Amino acid sequence: MAVPDATPASRPANLRRLFDDLLSFHGGQHWWPGESRFEIAVGAILVQRTSWANAGAAIAALRSAGLLDRHSLSRVSPSVVEMHIRPAGFYRQKAKTALRFAEWLDHVGGFSALADLSAGEVRVGLLSLRGIGPETADCILLYALERPTFVVDAYARRILERVGVCPDAGRQSYEALQTWVEQHLPADTPLYNEYHALLVAHGQSLCRPRPDCGACPLARGCAYACGG
Numbered sequence: 001m002a003v004p005d006a007t008p009a010s011r012p013a014n015l016r017r018l019f020d021d022l023l024s025f026h027g028g029q030h031w032w033p034g035e036s037r038f039e040i041a042v043g044a045i046l047v048q049r050t051s052w053a054n055a056g057a058a059i060a061a062l063r064s065a066g067l068l069d070r071h072s073l074s075r076v077s078p079s080v081v082e083m084h085i086r087p088a089g090f091y092r093q094k095a096k097t098a099l100r101f102a103e104w105l106d107h108v109g110g111f112s113a114l115a116d117l118s119a120g121e122v123r124v125g126l127l128s129l130r131g132i133g134p135e136t137a138d139c140i141l142l143y144a145l146e147r148p149t150f151v152v153d154a155y156a157r158r159i160l161e162r163v164g165v166c167p168d169a170g171r172q173s174y175e176a177l178q179t180w181v182e183q184h185l186p187a188d189t190p191l192y193n194e195y196h197a198l199l200v201a202h203g204q205s206l207c208r209p210r211p212d213c214g215a216c217p218l219a220r221g222c223a224y225a226c227g228g
Contacts, residue, residue, distance in 0.1 A: 014165045022198040025217045029197035032143035044139035046088040057087035074102035097131030119147040148187040151196045155203030162224035
C-alpha cells in the first residue's frame with residue numbers, strides 16, 4: 001500500500017498547524033448531532049450524497065415515528081422506512097442500508113457487544129453491509145463508537161492537497177491517506193472528531209471546488225491560493 005511521502009520535520013507539523021488554524025477561524029463544531037449512538041449511526045448512512053439539513057429532516061421523521069432504535073427499525077418494511085427518509089434522497093437504497101445496519105446490530109447484540117471488539121473487527125462487520133463504505137463505516141466508528149479513526153472524505157482530500165500538507169492526497173487510496181494522517185496525529189477521538197468537522201466546515205464555506213481564496217485564512221500559506 002502506497003503511503004504519501006512525508007518529511008518528519010515539515011508535513012506532520014503542518015497537519016497539526018492546519019487543525020489549529022481551522023479551529024481558530026471556525027471555532028468548535030461539536031459534532032456529530034444525535035440523541036443516541038443509533039441515531040448517530042443512522043445519520044451517517046442518511047447523510048451520504050446529501051446535506052445534513054436533508055439528513056436531519058429524515059432523522060426527525062424517523063424519531064417522530066418511533067423508529068430510531070435497532071429493535072423498532074429492524075422490524076418494519078423497507079417501504080415504511082422509505083416513506084420517512086425521502087428528504088435524504090436515494091431513499092430506496094438508504095432504507096435498505098439502514099435496515100441492514102439495524103438487523104446486523106441486533107444480531108451482534110447492540111452497541112454494548114461492539115465495545116468488546118477491536119475497531120478493526122467492527123469496521124470489517126460494517127463494511128460487510130451493502131451500502132456502507134469506508135467513509136460511512138469510519139463515521140460510525142468515530143462518532144457513534146468513539147474510536148479514534150480519521151475520516152477521509154472529499155473535503156479532507158481537497159484541503160490537505162490544496163494547502164500542501166499532503167500534495168497528492170487526491171490521488172491516494174482511502175486507506176493510504178488515512179494511514180498517513182493517523183501516523184502523524186495522536187490517536188485521540190476528540191481530535192479526529194473536531195478535525196473532520198472543521199474540514200467539512202471549511203470545505204463547505206470557503207474551500208469549495210471553486211474556492212473563495214480571498215476570504216480564506218489559510219490563503220497566505222496555501223499552495224493552491226498562491227498558484228503552486
